Amino acid sequence: MSVRQYRLTEHPDIDPSRVFTGEVNRLHSFSNQRSPFDVKNPFLAPVLVNKELYKEGDRSCMHIEFDIADSKLRYDTG
Numbered sequence: 103m104s105v106r107q108y109r110l111t112e113h114p115d116i117d118p119s120r121v122f123t124g125e126v127n128r129l130h131s132f133s134n135q136r137s138p139f140d141v142k143n144p145f146l147a148p149v150l151v152n153k154e155l156y157k158e159g160d161r162s163c164m165h166i167e168f169d170i171a172d173s174k175l176r177y178d179t180g
Contacts, residue, residue, distance in 0.1 A: 135173075137173070139173065145175060147170050148169045149168060150169050152164065
């Protein structure tokens with residue numbers, strides 16, 4: 103049996119700028135990103151589309167689109 107070991111508590115009176123949003127590098131890195139982007143400085147792109155194309159047994163195929171409009175990155179299929 104799985105037992106939940108956490109509790110979600112909302113604090114509407116806290117200033118949103120003081121909330122940690124889970125950035126992988128430094129605080130506010132999601133809103134203050136700088137190029138060049140590479141393995142050590144990834145572009146943190148918001149997800150536009152996230153849908154499951156199919157699921158069979160323990161396998162699935164997802165279609166995910168990221169918004170890279172302001173990143174100056176180029177995507178090539180392949």
